[in-house]
Amino acid sequence: MTAPVYEKVALIGLGLIASSMFWAMKRHGNLAGTVVGYARSDATRDTARRIGLCDTVCDTLAEAVEGADLVVLCVPVGAMEAVAQDMAPHLKPGCTVSDVGSVKRDVIRSVGPHLPEGVVFIPAHPLAGTEHSGPESGFAELFDNRWSLLVPADAEVPEEDMARLRALWEGMGANVEVMDADHHDLVLAVTSHTPHLIAYTMVGVADDLRRVTDSEVVKYSAAGFRDFTRIAASDPTMWRDVFLTNKDATLEILGRFTEELFALQRAIRTGDGDLLFDYFTRTRAIRRGIIDAGQDTAAPDFGRSPRKAT
Amino acid sequence: MTAPVYEKVALIGLGLIASSMFWAMKRHGNLAGTVVGYARSDATRDTARRIGLCDTVCDTLAEAVEGADLVVLCVPVGAMEAVAQDMAPHLKPGCTVSDVGSVKRDVIRSVGPHLPEGVVFIPAHPLAGTEHSGPESGFAELFDNRWSLLVPADAEVPEEDMARLRALWEGMGANVEVMDADHHDLVLAVTSHTPHLIAYTMVGVADDLRRVTDSEVVKYSAAGFRDFTRIAASDPTMWRDVFLTNKDATLEILGRFTEELFALQRAIRTGDGDLLFDYFTRTRAIRRGIIDAGQDTAAPDFGRSPRKAT
Secondary structure, three states, X not given: OOOOOEEEEEEEOOOHHHHHHHHHHHHHOOOEEXXXXXXXXXHHHHHHHHHOOOXXXXXXXXXXXXXXXXXXXXXXXXXXXXXXXXXXXXXXXXXXXXXXXXXXXXXXXXXXXXOOOOOEEOOEEEOOOXXXXXXXXXXXXXXXXXXXXXXXXXXXXXXXXXXXXXXXXXXXXXXXXXXXXXXXXXXXXXXXXXXXXXXXXXXXXXXHOOOOXXXXXXXXXXXXXXXXXXXXXXXXXXHHHHHHHOHHHHHHHHXXXXXXXXXXHHHHHHOOHHHHHHHHHHHHHHHHHHHHOOOOOOOOOOOEOOOOOO | OOOOOEEEEEEEOOOHHHHHHHHHHHXXXXXXXXXXXXXXXXXXXXXXXXXXXOOEEOOOHHHHHOOOOEEEEOOOHHHHHHHHHHHHHHOOOOOEEEEOOOOXXXXXXXXXXXXXXXXXXXOEEEOOOOOOOXXXXXXHHHHOOEEEEEOOOOOOOOXXXXXXXHHHHHHOOOEEEEOOHHHHHHHHHHHHHHHHHHHHHHHHHHHHOOOOOHHHHHHOOOHHHHHHHHHOOOOHHHHHHXXXXXXXXXXXXXXXXXXXXXXXXXXXXXXXXXXXXXXXXXXXXXXXXXXXXXXXXXXXXOOEOOOOOO
């Protein structure tokens, strides 16, 4: 039996991602010799112990990271700097520090300077999630066939350390790509962050509109709106931090979005059917690209009404 | 064996909705004595014949509607007025004329005046659809447990005729509600039309952004974006007509949307984390409402990466 990829892994923060990582590591069986967890709140640590999340749940950050070969920050990105400061004195020389945050430039900026010499810093971002939160929300399959992006903080990360972190994510089911931090933040602004903001906004508008009752909004939600509401149920802390830390890219995309939207708004106001038709035809092609790439999702659906008893 | 709900049903336009209506009627077995279909293009009529869509495919509109007890307009709403004008002289006295368009005030305005005295006009809107189009896209289950809204053109529709149309939609699997036309258009602007426009816009922005390649947009599409692309693959003709004919309600919702978006944009620019957090917390409650109403959809997912051969 070969040695596990890491002897001791420390998960800092025990939410959806950390708990899924634990279950996925356990499922594989040979990714980590032992997995310890730490969370700031007593209640979270108690829950984790109760459900068997992690081999050991530590009551202090120091205890968790001591001797760990890999430390993964799974706290909201806004909380990472403080954690980095607190754990730095206790890190084992030569260990790898990583994370799972949805933005990367800001994580590098806020965490990097606190890490001692000799610690290998390889930020990461698994493109996976659900609308649920907390230590009980994780499951082993979350990363299966998902992308996990490794975003090394600088060019000098040893190949061997990159290979180990890649092996961990692949062992948990993901496919790994390496990406530059600023490019990551722009791509994610386009494909995830700005769409989320827009979904939140649409749901907020519906909530405000008194002439349309809440129950109608719920009952008659079409594909578009219900997808938006699912997005708008995502963790508020995580998303607040994403927008505060991926500000430039998000604002750039938002600016472009409002330009396009105003053009479409004018077309509607002036009855320019041709412009609308051309626009909608063009966007159809992008969807084709996704289907052809094997990334298709289920067909859209309107709100299902409960079958009345006959 | 009781008599079918309608002896002869004519489906005008043979796309996703009409074809699904045929298969759903056939599945039930006693909703229609015979179903005839008509489409403007030879190719569509040939395809329909080839796949057994409708008991008879007619080569003229007149032939299709003659003697029909129910005529359902399943053409884009922009095309309905011309169809109404052409078919009017051939309608059987006392028949019901209905439709399946996504807007209702405009359909009443454009179709109503052309219908002869004695014809019962009951516009409808089944809240169901997929991203596919055409005569081959229909299937019997499309309306199962979906809402179908009946929007009578005036207060004098005889109860018996309303009951028959309700029985048809319920027989096809739907649950029926009766709604006022202007209220319908507002509710749909909020829950469907404006979200669609926004999804189209987000996809258009991604398409423009050269620094993020198309393949990255495809590969790393997160839940939000992929849902948007699915929406943006919807039929361009149908959606162009929706926005041209539900202009006022759509522009009202769009106006509110841009107000909210600018407020969030400012919060991001100024780093107002509290405003963002409060906003995202509020929108989560709406999602709860949908789950509690039994309208939940599948969990969101990021782009699934194809498992590389090892």
